[in-house]
Amino acid sequence: MDQRGETTEETSKSSVSSPVNVADQRKRTKIIYVVYIIAALDITWMFLQFSVTPYLAKKLGFDTLWFGYLQTMVGVIQLLGGPMFGRFADLFGARVALSLACTSTIVFFLLLAIADHPAMLFIHKLPTVFMHVLPASQMVVADLSEPEKRADALSKLALCFGVGMIAGSTLGGHLNTRYGETFTACFGAAGSAFSLLLVLKFIPKTTKVQAPRTSADSENKKKSVFNVGEITRLMKFPGVTPTFLVKIIAGLPSGIFQVMFSIIALEFFKLEPQQNGLLMAYFGIVQMLIQGGVIGRLTPRYSDNSLLLLSIGVSSLVGLAQAYMQNVFQFCIIVLPMMFSLSVFNVITDSMLTKSVPSSDTGTMMGLCASVQSLLRTVGPTAGGFLYVNYGISSIGLIQFVVNICVFLFMLQRRLRKTTEHME
Template identity: 50%
Template structure:
């Protein structure tokens, strides 16, 4: 009798132990399903946002010309935009870590709305420059990267971040074509009204569908998260501290220098397409669409498979080698057909390198600081936009188009030697 009672008590004890485990497993499954839903919504919101962004990017040069702004003045306008984005990236990242990614995305879309509103009433050059000021907090794509980084494991992150390339490509194609059509049919300011409405819709969707806090809450990170949450958004010491963590500065500099020559070339492409290739406006638009489609294919279909099979270091070295080859191609190209061939490996290497470096950087810092790290990483493109026109103009006028290829080859050959000499990342592993 006692044996039977003890046996029943043991069964009850085991059952009581298993029930919380089953409940925890069920909650994790629900949370995972919820995370996937949030990620899908983030893709949709990002596509709408990028379409609005490219819609207004296409009309700003024409608006500036109509207001009497010459090429030098337009260069200043672009420089102002680049500097503001450069300064705002780390601040935006700190804001996301401090107040949550939902609040940061709403700030981004509301700033973008204000930018489009000011652009729609820009009847003078001072107003046009004023419309660039809210762009300091316009960081929709880095904000989407923060959501995905928070809601995915390192094994899933490469594929999930790569699919943002589909959003980017769709934004280029839809935004550029729609902006031109609306401007031609309804006037130069009409795309600003449409983009303004689209950004307000994005802000509303973020408020409804994105959780207030997307970061994983782990007991082991409580102390660290507490430190980060108590830090000021404008705490420069915290940003410098992150850059001093092992391996972070090395990867960040590789990200900056490897893509700089191509970025400088692309900043000058509007002039090169007219002066060197002899393209008309419509043909340049087709070339941009081709670029966007390639980016969609590479980031949406190729990178996810690569990151699941190869180590981060291998993909970094591959990207740098391909960029060196692109440099040789750029130095030898003589017509637009050559450029169309070169663009494919260029997009592949830049996309792979950008995603891999972001993965390494977010894995190198505590989970509480991934937003800040992505904000710092997003400053690379504005940095190129700021210094690119000056460097590009000097190289093109002094040495011709081949100089961009030689610069590309030289920089990436040196980076390849550096990667081979110094093990980066310090711990080699597959992304998955």
């Protein structure tokens, strides 16, 4: 599908075909840029929501464990919806998939705006089953980027995450402090409506190049949207299952810390909404620097396996540091290696997995990747709430250290064994 690397050569050889190739390249580049904007806006609205939910939950009488149950519910819903949404995106195209995701986000914020009872906080999470703007955006970028440049393209998409984190956290903290939770939620709904307009205006029906199909073939494909076998068959491709296991096992401890961070900021660091928003904005700045200045330079020089091993090793040290931190200043220092390991880990694993499957299945694969994150959010809040209440914040960091160092040593031993066998 991608012919960017051949465009210059073709331009010099054929004056007839070059306008078509250049036009196609510009069109694909424009679509990618618009997708970056949509992704940045979606993350903005999501982090704006993070400035509302924990404080609203506290007002409605939620304690740490019940807030963990709320987060677990989101994880379960998205765990079920992620793979199906990815398959839906592959079959019905980027425009329909992104429109569904943005519309669900609008409903999500409207329900949050009218939440005045603990049950309403659970009800407003139901639309998250279709709220997969980021995986759909990743699918589009994967479809329109060359395999050898995919990690760099996905890292630029992750750069949008940093932009959204800064904008959403800062904006959410100010709006919640000055105007309250209801106004902030309505602002998120309006912003999501603007994202929907961008999708309808600029995103094409499909971003894939497919061979012509008969109506019977199309009907059979549509029937397979909820076919679990069509989704799980991707696990049979070489290298997919081991990468997924590493993504789950190594990612679980850091996932626990991430989903519990709003509670940690509220109870351990004693942060107000505006202070919490500034801290999240700091996260975003660090991530932007890493995505824009570090990952793009690392991916051409080092193999995916080497970078994956590095990210897991750094993550183990981050867990050890988290176990002994005492204040926000120490945590701000820890954020630097933490964001590096998370950014490299997510970008490299997603890149490795999309390279392992045909281009026609990139949406399904991104849905499966999203389901891994949802699995972490499903287990994380309950496990994190139990650990935090009974053993304190240090237990979360120590578990991250132990699990990641074990995965690191296992992968290193396996790599050394393969190197020795190759030399023999």
